[in-house]
Amino acid sequence: MIRHFTLDGKKIPFREGQTIMEAAQDAGIYIPHLCYNPEFVPHGSCRVCTVKANGRIVASCTTPATEEMQVENETEELQGNRRELLQMLFVEGNHVCPGCEKSGACQLQAVAYYTGMLAPEFTYFYPMRTVDSSHPDVAIDYNRCILCELCVRASRDEDGKNIFSIDGRGINTHLTVNSASGKLGDTDFDVHDKAAQVCPVGAILPKHEGYNIPIGQRLYDRKPISVVGDVADHQEE
Amino acid sequence: MSGKVKVATTSLAGCFGCHMSFLDIDERLIALSELVEFDRTPITDIKEVGPCDIGLIEGGVCNAENVEVLKEFRRNCRILVAMGACAINGGIPAMRNSFDLKECLEESYVHGVGVEDPQIPSDTEIPLLLNKVHPIHEVVKIDYFLPGCPPPADTIWTFFEQLLNNQPVEFTYRQIHYD
Amino acid sequence: MSAQTATELSDLLLKQWNRDPANLLQILIALQRDLNHIPNEAIRYLASELSLPQSVVEGVIGFYTFLHRQPRGHYDLLFSDNITDQMQGSRDRAQQLATALNVDLGATSEDLGLSLGYTSCIGMPDQGPAALINGKTLTRLSKERMDQIADLIKQQTPVDQWPEEFFTVEDNIRRRDILLDTVLDKGAALTSYLSQGPDKLLDEIERSGLRGRGGAGFKTALKWRFCREAKGEDPVVVCNADEGEPGTFKDRVLLQSYADRLIEGMTLCAAIIGASQGFIYLRGEYRYLLEPLQQELQKRRDSGLLGSTIQGHASLDFDIEIHLGAGAYICGEESALIESLEGKRGIPRIRPPFPVTQGYLGRPTVVNNVETFIAAAMIADNGADWFRSRGTSESTGTKLLSISGDCARPGIYEYPFGTSIQTILDDCDATNTQAVQVAGPAGMTLPASEFNRVIAFDDVPTGGSFMVFDHSRNMLEAVQNFADFFVHESCGFCTPCRVGTSLLKKRLEKVIAGHATGMDLEKMIEIGHLMKTSSHCGLGTTAANPILDTIEKFPLLYDERLKTTSFEPAFDLNKALDEAREITGRTDPGAYVEGGGV
Incomplete structure (x- = not known):
């Protein structure tokens, strides 16, 4: 039996066990997200996919759909919440879009465009972070990491390599690399690993192909993410 | 002259790219000049800002002079606008925030390639640098933000058009860019 | 201590803890205790023996405040920093000791082998100021006692030779009602179970209206019933003794003086849900209770009330292991506690699934507070009516x-x-x-x-x-203490809590320094509201409460400190020129800017 819930007034079918996000994606409806990638177990950490389900604000990527659930997605209140969450991510790291190779194909940017964020209006942290260019084919710029843990999940669950981990707590939480030196160059990481394809921002970047596609012609330069989808879907092309 | 909206612009820690983009509204400048009158801007070369309706600020706050100019603009402008990436988040100049100020200055003036007579300048004519570069919204209240490096001419034009027509300022998808 | 290498010690601990990765945290805690830190050698060895990535072991160490990769002094003294400790003079005492020993607070002095710092509330606000020395609890730290401690450290007297009264922890029970006033004979609740059977007893507990005493108030009978009916095998009983909420210490008293009742309650739960394994997750700050609790467990085993064939019944087979925490408030959240029990970083899980269906190692798990288990045991013995004789219809007992x-x-x-x-x-x-x-x-x-x-x-x-x-x-000092607490204790998993706690702290500091305007208050309310609605767990949804509550209910606290300008800068403009002035040596008028906002 096919069951349904309501999303912004539309009837959406779902299968037993599906989350709101999964059912919405199957129905071709976009819910903004960063740490969610359908290929991996949901994480629920970025909170950008928050929706209002039966009046409660929940992460749509971790909340199972239920019969007759009333879900709000594209309301001004929720878009406002999302803009604030995105602003938090922007001020927490060092995101210099004009100087970033990923600009134009960055999901953090794209979701921010989609929600109409014009500027991060919080106080900037300007944390001291590093760049790891020890690997011949891939660089890590920790300034841009948003702690979505997609690389952690991909390396652990698909590549079977456990290259990435999380260390620290609270605002000092950070991504680490599993090697004695902590450098990517001292691991068996490969540019063809799944973990090299899933970073939604410019934290894990392949070398040697920086500006192959000019700014202005990139994934999100012309069309919004709600139309073209996640950057991870375009990275293996 | 009276009845025209008074506009002032300036560049703090920026590259004047946003001003160039402003000029890129091309022939619409003529239409704009029918509606506005420029006070302090690099175009008029007026050095002191007077009472204005709109102030456009390009660039972030990197030194003592930036702080003073920015506050002067805020005192004089009814509406203050952060124009471009550097004004909004410090931009490229803020990449020095990953280093101590001393490291930056020594790299430029002491250890840099081809430096003769190495010394960190301390002339009183030169504005002192802040420890870090800051976005302008951390120093004064900002009313509108025009993102982009630079903001597209079209974004700047749309902003003026809507603001001067008392419409809510709203941009289309392609008018919002951070790069 | 013998010159055991870190590897040898790790090996010994691995054997003691069954080479089980779920016991990683317990092994790390023991290493920290014996070696004052966890050396890289041990990290490498543990990672390889437990088949864990080294970075995962490092990530566990990095999560818990009491675990360190750099050596701590062999006197490791942490002052409890709750607002109530501060009100009793804890900050002055800490400074007194730092001055007497010429050590910086927050630093480690090599020659004295002393580390000095602060930690979140250690559960002694009724007998503070309090501190932990090498994990042992020091209470009632008067000025005189502080002088004595300074001398003991100067003379390098080992902590186990310090006067016993320094470590006395009083119960201070001031008012007793039915729970503390009624006698529970050893095994009485189990006898009641054996005569009534699980269904009838569950009904009785349900009828008592007992709800979880940890704060959330979930109906205990319902939780046990869910767990009993869950599909998974081999259910688990967990006692949440991670009493980390600043200002709380009632579980400490129960663990210290009513441990037998707790074990009885856990055993009762085990009998009802069919569990053979139980844990007490004891907060690291209550390390001094570990041995007494182990003795209580042994006493019960010796009297046939714990272990196999409890009270002569082969079907009743249940034992309890104690796991220590290591300085992480978030582990009081039940799913984070389970992660921690499994030896991991204490990040709250996504729910569903709930612990009652998939908890410890995926097994159905009941997690209850110390007081809840005790109340359940007493209800089993005295009946629902006895319990309902106190309280209100929705909040019984x-x-x-x-x-x-x-x-x-x-x-x-x-x-x-x-x-x-x-x-x-x-x-x-x-x-x-x-x-x-x-x-x-x-x-x-x-x-x-x-x-x-x-x-x-x-x-x-x-x-x-x-x-x-x-x-x-000054209530703002309390609010600031709470804001700092949440910055320190946020697990860092979700955006609103990780970033929001720090943003709130900065704005609050601006208010306290007298540099804020009404706009800052608006921003704090906005951030607080976002945290309340969008966070992953209860820590994030409540972390803004002290600020939101006091802005609403104590507006004067804020208003009298606000500037009348429309806006004040986010940072001190003149201080931001300090470095440049120092580098250039300039002191001319141009080397300063007018501070404040417009």
Whole structure:
């Protein structure tokens, strides 16, 4: 039996066990997200996919759909919440879009465009972070990491390599690399690993192909993410 | 002259790219000049800002002079606008925030390639640098933000058009860019 | 100590803990204790023996405050930094010691082998200022005692030779009601189970209306029933003794003086849900209770009340292991506690699935508070009516409160639910009271106008913390203490809590420094609201409460510090020129800017 819930007034079918996000994606409806990638177990950490389900604000990527659930997605209140969450991510790291190779194909940017964020209006942290260019084919710029843990999940669950981990707590939480030196160059990481394809921002970047596609012609330069989808879907092309 | 909206612009820690983009509204400048009158801007070369309706600020706050100019603009402008990436988040100049100020200055003036007579300048004519570069919204209240490096001419034009027509300022998808 | 290498010690600990990766945290805690840090050699060895990535082991160490990769001094002294400790002079005492020994607070002195710092509330606000020395609890740190401690450290006297009275922890039970006043004979609840059977007993507990005493108030019988009916094999009983809510200490007293009842309650739960394995997750701050609790467990085993064939019944086979925490408030959240029990970083899980269906190692798990298990055991013995003779219809029974702060008689008070704040204040001899913080920083700040409200799940719910502030206190200092606490204790998993706690702290500092405007308050409310609605777990959803509550209920605290300008800078403009002035040596007028906003 096919069951349904309501999303912004539309009837959406779902299968037993599906989350709101999964059912919405199957129905071709976009819910903004960063740490969610359908290929991996949901994480629920970025909170950008928050929706209002039966009046409660929940992460749509971790909340199972239920019969007759009333879900709000594209309301001004929720878009406002999302803009604030995105602003938090922007001020927490060092995101210099004009100087970033990923600009134009960055999901953090794209979701921010989609929600109409014009500027991060919080106080900037300007944390001291590093760049790891020890690997011949891939660089890590920790300034841009948003702690979505997609690389952690991909390396652990698909590549079977456990290259990435999380260390620290609270605002000092950070991504680490599993090697004695902590450098990517001292691991068996490969540019063809799944973990090299899933970073939604410019934290894990392949070398040697920086500006192959000019700014202005990139994934999100012309069309919004709600139309073209996640950057991870375009990275293996 | 009276009845025209008074506009002032300036560049703090920026590259004047946003001003160039402003000029890129091309022939619409003529239409704009029918509606506005420029006070302090690099175009008029007026050095002191007077009472204005709109102030456009390009660039972030990197030194003592930036702080003073920015506050002067805020005192004089009814509406203050952060124009471009550097004004909004410090931009490229803020990449020095990953280093101590001393490291930056020594790299430029002491250890840099081809430096003769190495010394960190301390002339009183030169504005002192802040420890870090800051976005302008951390120093004064900002009313509108025009993102982009630079903001597209079209974004700047749309902003003026809507603001001067008392419409809510709203941009289309392609008018919002951070790069 | 013999010159054991880190690897040899790790090997010994691995054997002791069955080479089980789920016991990683326990092994790390033991290493920290013996070696004052966890050396890289041990990390490498543990990772390889447990088949874990080295970075995962490092990530566990990096999560817990009491684990270190750099050596701590062999005197490792941490002052409890709750607001109630501060009100008793903890900061002055810390400074007194730092001055006497010429050590910086927050640093490690090589020659004295001393590390000095602060830690979140260690659960001794009724007998503070308090501190931990090498994990052992020091209470009532008077100026005189501080001088003595300074001397002991100067003379390099080992901590186990320090005067015993330094370590005395009093119960301070001031008011008893049915829970503390009724005798429970050893094994009585189990006898009742054996005569009534699980169904009837579950019905009885259900009829008693017992709800979780940790704060959330979930119906205990329902939780046990869910777990009993869950599909998974081999259910687990977990006691949440991670009493980390600042200002709470009632579980400490129960663990210290009523441990037998707790074990009885856990065994009862095990019998009902069919569990053979149980854990007490004891917060690291209560390390001094570990050995006494182990002795209590052994006593029960010796009397046939724990272990295999309990009371002669082959079907009753249940034992309990104690796991220590290591300085992480978030591990009081039940799913984070389970992660921690499994030896991982204490990140709250996504729910569903709930622990009752998939908890410890994926097995159905009941997690209850110390007080809840004890109440359940007593209900089994005395019946639902006995329990319902106290409290209100929605909040039955009694509640233990941990009362501290500005009152003459701090300590443990057992009250029927429905008791008013004012009655409680009168009983503990609190006078001139400005505010009460109920349920810890995550709870409510109540002004005098709300002292007629009552302790109950549907009015003022609480896990037990009750901190009193009189009119001599600046409530903003309490709010700041709470804001700092949440920055320190946020697990860092979700965006709103990880970033929001720090953003709030900065804005609050701006208010306190007198550099804020009404816009800053608006921004704080906006951030607080986002955290409340969008965070992953209860820590994030409540972390803004002290700020939101006081802005609403104590507006003057804020208003009188606000500037009249429309906006004030986010940072001190002149201070931001310090470095440049120092580098250039300039002092001319141009080397300064006019501070403040426009």
